[in-house]
Amino acid sequence: MSPNGSDRSSRRPMRRKLPQVLTAGLILATATGCTYEDFPRLGMPTPVTEEAPIILSLWQGSWAAALVTGALVWALILWACFAYRRSRTKIEVPPQTRYNMPLEALYTVVPVLIVSVFFFFTARDESKILSLSEKPTHTINVVGFQWSWAFNYIEDVDGETATGDARTNPDLAAIPDRFKKAFPEGAEGVHAVGTPGERNPQNGNPGPTLWLPKGEKVRFVLTSRDVIHSFWVVPFLMKQDVIPGHTNAFEVTPEKEGTYMGKCAELCGVDHSRMLLNVKIVSPERYQKHLEELREKGQTGYVPAGIEQTDPARNSEKNQL
Secondary structure (H helix, E strand, C coil), rough: CCCCCCCCCHHHHHHHHHHHHHHHHHHHHHCCCCCCCCCCCCCCCCCCEHHHHHHHHHHHHHHHHHHHHHHHHHHHHHHHHHHHCCCHHHCCCCCCCCCCHHHHHHHHHHHHHHHHHHHHHHHHHHHHHHHHCCCCCCEEEEEEEEEEEEEECCCCCCCHHHHCCCCCCHHHCCCCCCHHHCCCCCCCEEEECCCCCEEECCCCCCCEEEEEEEECCCEEEEEEEECCEEEHHHHHHHHEEEEEECCCCEEECCCCCEEEEECCCCCCCCCCHHCCEEEEEECCCCCCCHHHHHHHHEEEECCCCCCCCCCHCCCCCCCCC
């Protein structure tokens, strides 16, 4: 019991526990698998495409804004707790303030400004990420189905324009004309089809392997044969839904060679967890050689792309904001 009659004994256990809590927090913060190089990315993987840093910058900016906002809110809460504590003011119930219009206006304006800033940067970056070039260097139709992936490489592999035309191929009828305009002339194409039990022969990772050329723009045209899937290559830092009857598309320029993991990010049935894939980024020369290897194996032409869109929607939709 203190001289003024207050009981401070209940505060002592908290003071003893404070160093323990701080020590536990320090251990949790430092015992993760991250290195000091990982902390600036705030949990994001290392980007491997030209477009991914845009997403990383938005992620970092969002965290910075959230931390500043959180610090301000906590500072105001703690200031009110200490400035108006009972032991200091000697008042049981402080005067109550009602109908303070400037304060209420501030409570409304500040959140609106915060949301508006977030919306501006998100819309700006999303528009940039989803914008499509007139003529990408490569186009790959990614087909999702229960429970694996197929890849239609829409390429003129043999160099002869008379051997095939992807724009009129019935297996690609599900793809709207606005995407077919970017198909190369005479693209007879090659394909690869995965199975849930397939593994990458180089590293043993599950799922089929999608090959991409380094330093060249690739457009992914996403179609589904059955239900909604989601095409997610982790170090791309983005994913996009694969919807039956609706075609999505986006473009990337791979910058770092290597093999990376991808997966379906939309619950699509009993074997959803096995719907994995590998993405192998190689030199343009090695990529072209892989296409020739697929042709030599007899994997020419295309597999069915999926469910077609209804006629009114086929060419009316835009793929950007």
